[in-house]
Amino acid sequence: MADLSTLCEKLDYRFNDESLLIEALSHRSNGAVNYERLEYLGDSFLNFTIATEVFHHKPKDDEGALSRLRASLVRESTLAEIARELKLGDYLMMGAGELRSGGFKRDSILSDVVESIIGAVFLDAGYEEARKLVVRLYAQRVVELPPAAELKDPKTRLQEWLQAQSLDRPEYAVIEATGKSHDMRFTVVCTLVSLKMSVQSTDTSRRKAEQGAASLMLEKIRRKEAQANQQ
């Protein structure tokens, strides 16, 4: 494993209790003391801190736009990018099997470790130091947030992806609507006939259920593509 002091320099943070950093870097394949509890803590701290940053940077956006912006910042791929900038893979402690299978390069693990380190700093020094760390890690990413409107909604993104592939439009159908007027639930199925794929989503309005279904469909397509690329 690489020298921890180099990592501390990159984080611009020195631990009072270095065992917290070691715990944050220990994958569960390395033993019973591992990063999972710290990741749980760091995940919720990160979500909250980014929520606050987005809230202050976007004083006029509604909560839907704020949620989309936050989601774009805390998603696995963004966290894995940050992990790679910190070269976290070099410091990860994991069992031989995980090492051999390249666990130290996997987005899911790298993103977990960014969160566990944030959780470790929160425990080590409290709210303000951990908040500063998050702001440092995100640096320009928060300052350069795109206008929320540019973060296209899932239906638009699905539509654009299908057009780029010269595929038919998706079909949306409400298959269930329950509840009284002020407390209704809509279940929408989204189908891509040409790809023989369908997903469903339930929400408090037809519009939300359609967006939810489009989002699930995009996720399904992404997984299929990732799988195809691996083979």
Next chain:
Amino acid sequence: MADLSTLCEKLDYRFNDESLLIEALSHRSNGAVNYERLEYLGDSFLNFTIATEVFHHKPKDDEGALSRLRASLVRESTLAEIARELKLGDYLMMGAGELRSGGFKRDSILSDVVESIIGAVFLDAGYEEARKLVVRLYAQRVVELPPAAELKDPKTRLQEWLQAQSLDRPEYAVIEATGKSHDMRFTVVCTLVSLKMSVQSTDTSRRKAEQGAASLMLEKIRRKEAQANQQ
């Protein structure tokens, strides 16, 4: 609307900027300035604060148990319970249509307002005051957390509910498994033959996807029951 100073007494918090409290109590049916941005902020603050409380109260539980405990504390029904203890319905500002349809009694709105008030206190006075408010609002609920094992997992709860209704066991079937060994996704369908209901869920393991499907099924049953009770 009831006197705000009575509410502040119940919260044991006095606002520096009372307009934040008014915003936190304003439903979107009341106008453009409403609680939605504050709710977004309060929701993530609450999640994080409860995550921290649970983390410290349960030093030996793994992250799965911690997540279940947190979920039990921040779910809509718990928040609505807290809202009713504070009589928040008496202070809500909403349009005539929402008032007539009983919006001030609805769990979904009451729980939103608990979050928006937490967000308002965070903006008004910062992390430490908002944290203390959450701890006051939850009081015994956090101290008296059940052992995580008592929070039954969704499959067990579904099974027990079905038994109590003398209905058949649920059927679980994996309908899709994609990805390579270390990055697989499983889609499981859960079917209740006797009720002609089915839901599906996708996750990184068969076990998790089954639990996810059971959880969706419980949610679906709960909605159907709520609907039946309204009629």
